[in-house]
Amino acid sequence: MAQVFATGLAMGCIYALVGLSFILIYNATHGLNFAHGELVMLSAFVFYSAISTGAPYWAAVLMTFIAMALFGAVYQRLLFFPLRDRPMLAFVIATIGFSIFARNLALLVWGPNPLRVPSAFGSSSVDLMGVVLAPEQLFIVAVTICVLIAQYAVFFHTDLGRRLRATAQNVEMAQLMGIRPNRMIAITFVVSAVLCGIAGVLVAPIFLVDTDIGLNLILKAFIAVIIGGFGSVPGAVVGGIVVGLLEILVAVFISSVYKDSICFALLIFLLIAFPQGIFGERVAEKA
């Protein structure tokens, strides 16, 4: 049981990271990035290639992060920037187009066969108070906690963080205060892409890496942000962990075939019953 719990928690942390990075872009731009799962997929593949060159683990991780940071900047400039003043839908479709592009690009570069990324910890296991856990899972949880602390520190205790939040809340006003919103949005995309890079590096050893991992991740991240409340950063994290646990509990105790259906049914139920989520924004149109 504790093992099931740990697996769910670890997956939940991954969803939390994806959900968090998704929400960062949403908060800064009100854009829904439907290619967000593909960002994680690409970084998992990049990490695979980096590891395959024989580079040490840390160097491969670093390479992935640098690649994702560059990618985030380019992605913002090419896809978001031209659409910034257009309706939400335009960005949604453009990112859907990009996700088709990214999946097929990965197919061409890395081939159709799922790739196995070796674990940094070998096949050892950790005995924690009588419970046997995979070190991978502990690592995922630890990294997620560190990321959250770092994210909080940057956003709430640095000047850059204040500017990022100001831009997210009111672009025009931020501009009048001397902040360059386009630069802040670009930084947000870069940060978000690097978070996807972290998620990609973390999932690569526990999943088989193929071109379809992105879709599953983004769907679960959607549920996570809905549960937590759209736009809320702590909500995305809590929601992610809830989804991870729920998924594994449903799979173990109810039906592994219908686990996704049950998760989505929950999503729809939550949207209707508690559209504001745990920490969410107001939904109704203001009079």
Place this chain on the structure above:
Amino acid sequence: MRRPAILLLLFVIALAVPLVVSSNYYLRLVNLALIFGLLAVSLNVVLGYAGQLSLGHAGLFGIGAYVTALMTAGHSGTLFWPAFVLSGLVTGAVGLLIGFPALRLKGHYLALATLGFGEIMRNLFFNWREVTHGMDGIGNIPPPSLGFFAFTGDTRFYYLGLLMLAVAMLLVHRLERSKYGRMLAAIRDAELAAGVVGVNVPRLKVTAFFISAVLAGCAGSLYAHLTSFISPDVFVFDVSAQVLSMVLIGGIGTTWGPVLGAVVLTFLPEMLRVSKSYYQLIYGAGIAAMIIFFPGGLLGMARACWRLLVAKKAPEDVLYASTEPSTPPADAMSPLPQSRTGSSALLVAEGVTMRFGGLVALKDLALDVREGEIHALIGPNGSGKSTFINVASGIYTPTSGRIAFANESIVGRKPWLIAGLGLARTFQNLRLFQSLSVIENVLVGCRTSDAAGWFGVLASTAKAKSEGIELQRMAEEALNFVGLAQFRDRPIRTLPHEQQRIVEVARAIAMRPRLIMLDEPAAGMNPAEVDRLIERIRRLRDAGMTILLVEHNMPLVMKVADRITVLNHGRKIAEGDPSSIRDNPEVIEAYLGHSTRKRLLQHAAS
């Protein structure tokens, strides 16, 4: 003149397609384009007309396909007809199921909920093996047949598909041009305003989902009979996304755009297939590029080119030519005959309290607006004036208290029901339907006593036609009354601020209300414009309307008001005729503060 010619040409081309396209493979693609065209038309109803984003249309498409497959697989093709109808109806019923929760959701929430619906359906098609046979799919679905004539082969099927698509497009086109189309556009542009002009917002949204789902189900049925085999991998998110791209790339909210998009996106991969493994790559990038570079879709681009090539003379700019109200007969706009109430008080509020969390916006407010008067509601910012209008028009439900309009309680009633009783309003910050023209904005407010229903509109019955003409006449009357007749076909955004405000007034009086609540109509107006406004407000009263005026512009209030109620911090502090209010010490204090009032008093004494 030109339009029928183009339609005829298109018709001839469409008939000739199977004669020109000899390869069976390409003819199959043409048929798929027809079916996806129907699916795109279906999505366009909710997305383009009602402004509701659905990412689950593949699920609806799948339901239609499975219903027809389960009914007809291995049987005679004559079963197609009942199966086709049933596919539409079953899918429509599911559409209602999504439509109701969709009422509570907007924008990205709705997008994610419908995405979840699509994923659930996909999961069900995959895993409910007893019924759907899972990945094995269902085969042996017969081609449709009429007795001894079977639509076998792609050529025969083409004409059937073409007919279905043409019928769907005709119906949807009629819908778009009808009062319902305008109401949907109103919901899309400004939902709150649509409600207070009398549009039953939830019913219309659900109906849009229903119509869209029926069309998607019919498309699914046709698909199953065309391919004779279905499996779950056709009804996945990618298809929803593809249909969405078709609508956007073709031209959202237009009759022809979605079909154009479907044709282009069905054949685009074929054109790219020369590059073998790269075509999906180019396809994905192409979708993104088209969105970025052609905001209006292909149809928008085509229209822009047309305008450039056949440059028409721009209409004369008459914007500032005349803004004086014209003088139609004063009784033209009198309120619809309704049973007169015994008492002279038309709107009566008693003990109305409105709380937002800890904030008390209205506190135990009593107010009565008498029939035929111009009643002004004034007070400093934040005193609760607009809140009262929002409560009286049904946008907020008061925390406690009673409000009666023409002796009927309106507390807890929906805005469109209150509007139906003859209580209209305008908004402080303009809420016009931006995508509609001036007259279309006003038309949304118009109602005939003998309205044609959905069937009448879709079948274009004589009754619906005469209703359309009657509505048009009413809207023109309202525009004449406020002096905006010369701008009738202008897009809203091209009007200056003053005229936009007047369009809101015209939209409100088109409902022939007994009471009209004007929320700061003079905001942002210069003195000359305010003078014209005063004239207009008096004419409204002369036409028989009662007016509740919320305003900060004191010269205006003092000139037109018969009675004034003053609010401060949500309480009524004074009520009376203009001169008594002007001298009321409490009112002066509320506006100018205690010390200023003292100084004024001293000044007066010395």
